[in-house]
Amino acid sequence: MSQPSPTYRLHYFPESGNSYKLALMLTLCGQTFEPVWTDFGGGVTRTPEWRATVNEMGEIPVLEEDGQRLTQTAPILLQLAARYGLFGGETEAETFEILRWLFWDNHKLTGYMATYRYMRAFTPSADQAVLAFLRKRIDDYLGILNGHLADRPFAIGDRPTIADISMMAYLSFPRHEAGYDLAVSHPAVNAWLLRMAALPGWKAPYDLLPGKRLHCYV
Numbered sequence: 058m059s060q061p062s063p064t065y066r067l068h069y070f071p072e073s074g075n076s077y078k079l080a081l082m083l084t085l086c087g088q089t090f091e092p093v094w095t096d097f098g099g100g101v102t103r104t105p106e107w108r109a110t111v112n113e114m115g116e117i118p119v120l121e122e123d124g125q126r127l128t129q130t131a132p133i134l135l136q137l138a139a140r141y142g143l144f145g146g147e148t149e150a151e152t153f154e155i156l157r158w159l160f161w162d163n164h165k166l167t168g169y170m171a172t173y174r175y176m177r178a179f180t181p182s183a184d185q186a187v188l189a190f191l192r193k194r195i196d197d198y199l200g201i202l203n204g205h206l207a208d209r210p211f212a213i214g215d216r217p218t219i220a221d222i223s224m225m226a227y228l229s230f231p232r233h234e235a236g237y238d239l240a241v242s243h244p245a246v247n248a249w250l251l252r253m254a255a256l257p258g259w260k261a262p263y264d265l266l267p268g269k270r271l272h273c274y275v
């Protein structure tokens with residue numbers, strides 16, 4: 058007999074693409090979660106109390122499963138994929154590919170895009186030199202992804218996996234925030250985002266992550 062599904066609580070803030078990765082995965086797996094809005098803009102994740110009691114790494118998101126707090130989206134996505142038998146690898150080679158893109162996403166695409174978008178859209182006087190540096194890196198990564206997706210529908214081939222869910226997250230927010238018009242600059246990425254958005258149950262970031270938003274400066 059299969060195990061009953063845990064009760065989920067997701068500590069998040071609405072602008073967090075990393076939180077969106079988990080919210081979307083749970084939703085696409087037919088699961089619900091209790092949203093726990095977190096005052097990231099107010100600095101709560103930097104407090105010693107929050108780090109001692111919620112996440113020692115000082116990061117959002119945190120997923121609670123029956124009260125057990127889990128962090129780092131990549132291993133969480135892998136665990137959810139295994140639990141629900143959805144969006145995971147079916148062979149060793151597929152799992153290797155999924156891991157390859159998850160690591161690349163965490164280090165490169167999400168790593169730089171999250172920082173760039175946050176500075177550009179949600180801080181009052183972003184350092185233009187830093188923004189220019191980050192944007193150059195992201196242009197490179199989006200070019201790599203665009204090339205990869207030019208001749209396959211999803212990251213590892215013919216079906217969507219957690220690698221797609223991870224990589225699409227920061228590219229799914231409203232266009233003005235990061236300031237990329239992907240339909241023009243990276244058409245294969247844009248077509249892939251549309252394929253992902255057509256999955257049954259798909260929801261946009263701010264529809265899955267409700268609550269008080271950060272001030273947007275762009």
Ligand SMILES: N[C@@H](CCC(=O)N[C@@H](CS)C(=O)NCC(=O)O)C(=O)O
Pocket residue numbers: 073074075076102115116117118128129130131163171
């Ligand atoms: N690799 C982490 C990244 C998490 C992350 O960087 N979260 C952001 C918010 S979306 C954060 O809390 N940043 C705080 C910081 O970098 O100090 C994951 O996949 O969960």
